[in-house]
Amino acid sequence: MKIKINLGAISEPMQSENLKTGDWGTHYPVVDKEKCTACKTCEQYCPDLCIEVKEFGDEKYAVVNYNYCKGCGICASVCPFEAIKMELKDIFKFDAC
Amino acid sequence: MKYFGSGHGACPGCGLPIAVKTVLNLLDGKVFAVNSTGCLEIISSQYGKNAWNVPYIHSLFENAAAVAAGVEAALRALKRKDEGHVVVFAGDGATADIGIGTLSGAFDRNHDILYICLDNEAYQNTGHQQSGLTPPGESTTTTPAGKVLPGKVGRKKDMISIAVAHGIPYVASSSVGYVSDIRRKVKKAVKFEGAKYIQIHSPCVTGWGIDGSIAIKVARLAVETGLYPLVEFEYGKLTSVRKIKDRKPVEEYLKLQRRFRHLFTHEKGREMIETLQRFADENAERYGLDLKRE
């Protein structure tokens, strides 16, 4: 079957979003809605553009897109209100023998 | 609107996408991005996996400034200047070493471009080799700490002064540790017609040997110790400095990073730490970094 290639390897925009990098890390961030003040600090520092403050009716808090989160922990580290905790993914949990 | 996509290939905790998205967002995507070969290029511009949502070009390692000059000239000739700003994203090696010729040319001709040097202090893309912007005392694969040598000897090239010496309208240093500082400086820079240079300190988790979770902390410590002063020049005149309250000893910054770890055990390590402290002190003196109590 023929594949299509673009002239001179020119690429369309935003194709990277087809790549789900959410499975890269060992940890994942969990936002405490109660503590979150929607200050957007995490949003500004996230290197993977995958945490965003969203509105839910009267509520506003940071939401993580786990499709892309690589679990670097920057959001948790910069949160001025300690509203984000990094947790180990279940798959890495095992009972010590 | 997102101008830089998720799913790019940067290491978890990489500083580069933070700087890039901050710049692109601030300029509302009205950007012609010119990128030199390096980490950023590799993580964002694989064929078919492009992370950019602005017109983007990568040509070679050492010619981003010239390519940007060409883009800018074309926009001028074609009366399309209002489409956006020409912004270079180049690494420290591409800027201070191999590409300094084309950089100097573009500054000399004062092309209307914003040149952003993403300074992670070594050739990190190829596995942490020293560049002109690698600080002394850093162990890289081409300046390894050995029985005799304590990592890189010499200095970190003063690109800020080199840029200022070209007489371009705007020169600044900033840091991924302070995205609001990046925003403020980019906003100011693009108001100037002509060449602008912003050097942004950007942590590299693998090269520096740090965990992503402390990347921002480490970046801020570089500023808080005086090793990476955040300054601003307009038409060659120092116009602003980020003051430091209770400047921290450089050891606090160094001890967190694998690249400097040997300094605490090496025979010449102490001497090197003192040298780095002296550089920080000199920076403080030169730019008046210390916030004096009334």
Add this chain to the structure above:
Amino acid sequence: MVKILIEVRFHGRGGQGAVTAADLLAVAGFKEGYYTLSFPMFGAEKRGTPVVSFLRISDEPIVARDEVYNPDYVVVLDPTVMETVNVVAGLKKGGMLIANYPKSSEDLKKEVKADELGIKVATINATKMAMEVLGRPITNTTMVGAFGGATRLIALETLLEVVREWFKGELAEKNAKLVEEAYRYMMEVCR
């Protein structure tokens, strides 16, 4: 059809206009209906070094771009060049040496052994003329005029037209004066 191919070699020093002299004649020859080609053989040296340039004039398109080894005419713009360069090398029997030379033709004839070689010699004190008119020892236009007067290949009017196109304002008139004086002088001498 009579085929004409006239080949000329110019000797001068960098800065005196040996290249321009050949170029002026290429333009003038073209204006008179010939095909022409002029080109220099540069050294990499700067002002003052001996310089050679070439001119071909023909009634058919010129394809030869090699140097001129057997010229019909040799034009010398600077008398001192003759001390180090054998300017008459390869000059055809019956050909002519047209030289900027402060002494008489007879003196130069002896010097270059003109009779042995079977060549003609015509001299003109171009440096003196150029100094008087231009105040500088740039002899190209004087020698262009001298070439025209000595060979009658190109009409004086054509040369004047070319010089007036090439130079501007006062300089054009001064050079035109030199061309005319040299042309008329040579017409007398070479009668």
Add this chain to the structure above:
Amino acid sequence: MRKVVRGFYSVAYSVKLCKPNVICAYPITPQTEIVENLAAMYANGELGDAEYITAESEFGAASMLVGASAAGARVFTATCSQGLILMSEVLFNAAGMRLPIVLVNTNRALSAPLSIWNDHQDSMAMRDAGIMQVYVENNQEAHDMIPQAYKVAENRKVLLPFMICMDGYKLTHAYEPVDLLEQETVDSFLPPYEPAAYMTTKKPLAFGCYAPPHVYMEFRVAMQQAMERARKIMLDVFKEWGELTGRDWGGHITVDFPDSKIFVVAMGSVVGLLRKVVEELRGEGLSVGLIKIRTFRPFPVEELREALKDAEKVIVLDRSVSFGYEGPVSIELKSAIYGHSSAEIYSFAVGLGGRDMPKDFLEKIIRDVAEGREKPGFAFKGYQEFEEVIP
């Protein structure tokens, strides 16, 4: 309008008529006056809205053209020798990015020893870059090639850089009559540049992406296919030019006296004199013809096979050497006619670093081959016997 002009001007004037948007250049002998002429036109406001940029190096000049071309501009530069070699990294890149950059190379020898004089070593070194190369014989052909180069390079079936090679000094510094084109003629032949894809915020594409092994090769095959398509497109453009201007410079090669037993093969400014020499030798009864290679890339494989199928002896005059083998034109000619001709090949490297090639020198080469005084194979011609000593 026919005028006596210097070679430089014939190029610069033609470039102007093609209305480039961006010109970037760095001066180098013997290219300098081309860009000086363009700079003067720019200073006098004769280049319309075009930008003329003085680069910090040839490397910078070529890099700026990459940026400008990707942003949608028609671009031009000129260089030679060390300058071309300094550009080479960028030019390989530009070809891969499929940017229709047009440049003029005023062929000059390469250092060391330093030489400012003419041979073809510089452009031959760019053989594998993916750049079309045409060698011109005189300044009229150089003048005429500029619009044709743009038309071929910008054809959407091609989109590759185009390099016009003209001999330094021999052509650049020559003052000769050239029929200067009229603006209307060029306008009727060369449409305004409409880039196939270009950098714009309206459609944010990424240029110069890298390709991992699973897809890299396809882009390189595509370049070869573009070169193959260029063969035909060039012939169409050459023909159209001939019909428009009355000056038909031929196809990829030109053949004088196709029924000859012996052929001389050459490129560039020596061709004119060779033609005269061949004509004269034929007058003496020698069965000798002349092949001028115009297009070196894409290489005229089929044309040479056809022209040389019945030839007995072929003399290839190369103006450069692939050290350790022989002249590159000869190497390529041999590979092209392999299995299609049983001719003996006489491969001679001549005229290096501006060594003059007078008429009797060329005559002697042909006579010596015709009369059996030469052996097939490679040799340098026109140098002095020497002994190399260590000082």
